[in-house]
Amino acid sequence: MTRGGGRRIGLLGGSFNPAHTAHRRISLFAIEALGLDEVWWLVSPGNPLKAAASDMASLADRLASAERMARRAPIVPTAIEASLGTRYTVDTLRKIVRRYPRDRFIWIMGADNLAQFALWKDWRTIAATLPIAVIARPGYDAAARSGVAMGWLGRFGRSASGAKRWTRWSLPALVLMHTVPDPTSATARRAADPDWHRRINPRALRDRVTRRLVPPEVHCLLLPPPPAT
Numbered sequence: 001m002t003r004g005g006g007r008r009i010g011l012l013g014g015s016f017n018p019a020h021t022a023h024r025r026i027s028l029f030a031i032e033a034l035g036l037d038e039v040w041w042l043v044s045p046g047n048p049l050k051a052a053a054s055d056m057a058s059l060a061d062r063l064a065s066a067e068r069m070a071r072r073a074p075i076v077p078t079a080i081e082a083s084l085g086t087r088y089t090v091d092t093l094r095k096i097v098r099r100y101p102r103d104r105f106i107w108i109m110g111a112d113n114l115a116q117f118a119l120w121k122d123w124r125t126i127a128a129t130l131p132i133a134v135i136a137r138p139g140y141d142a143a144a145r146s147g148v149a150m151g152w153l154g155r156f157g158r159s160a161s162g163a164k165r166w167t168r169w170s171l172p173a174l175v176l177m178h179t180v181p182d183p184t185s186a187t188a189r190r191a192a193d194p195d196w197h198r199r200i201n202p203r204a205l206r207d208r209v210t211r212r213l214v215p216p217e218v219h220c221l222l223l224p225p226p227p228a229t
Helices: 021-034 060-067 080-084 088-099 111-115 123-129 141-146 148-158 159-167 187-190
Strands: 008-012 037-041 075-078 105-110 131-135 175-179
Touching: 008 088, 021 037, 021 060, 021 075, 021 105, 021 131, 021 175, 037 060, 037 080, 060 075, 080 088, 088 141, 088 187, 105 111, 105 159, 111 131, 111 141, 111 148, 123 148, 141 148, 148 175, 159 175, 159 187
Parallel strands: 008 037, 008 105, 037 075, 105 131, 131 175
Antiparallel strands: none
């Protein structure tokens, strides 16, 4: 918890198609290294940088997959982007920060995402909105360090030894962290088991963050925003 009583929350975005052990390992590592209360997995309705894929399971199936992988851990899968009606990370983060003003958030991503971060919409604004923790990923670290985004973000680097003090950092702030790599990938999982989602049978899941039901038949869901209170 922060001094004001709010939670310290890491945000990890992705399609989770399906969720796998690398997602869990990275999240548990981040919880320990950053002193987090929990990590939210932002199960995306769709990635603007990826073409619509025929092997993309429904949002409900992917959320159910994430819930199974997150069992017995301080990890909270959520389809909050569908509820917020946002498509881009920059818009999602702005709305989350406004909706949960007492909590403190840090953006978590792998080195593969840092390598292409300069392609994200308003990526400098993202860096000015939340601190960023980058987890090393085999095969991507060199590209991440030599990429356009790192050329700008590198001047805002922080030491991993002080990562638990991230709530005190001025923004932008970037910390690079290393843990035992997990080679698991969603692409490999789908190749080995293309029908994984047919065995999920999620029924109607209730999103643990938004408290909304996510119908099982929905593929790319945009829920209306909740009524003003």
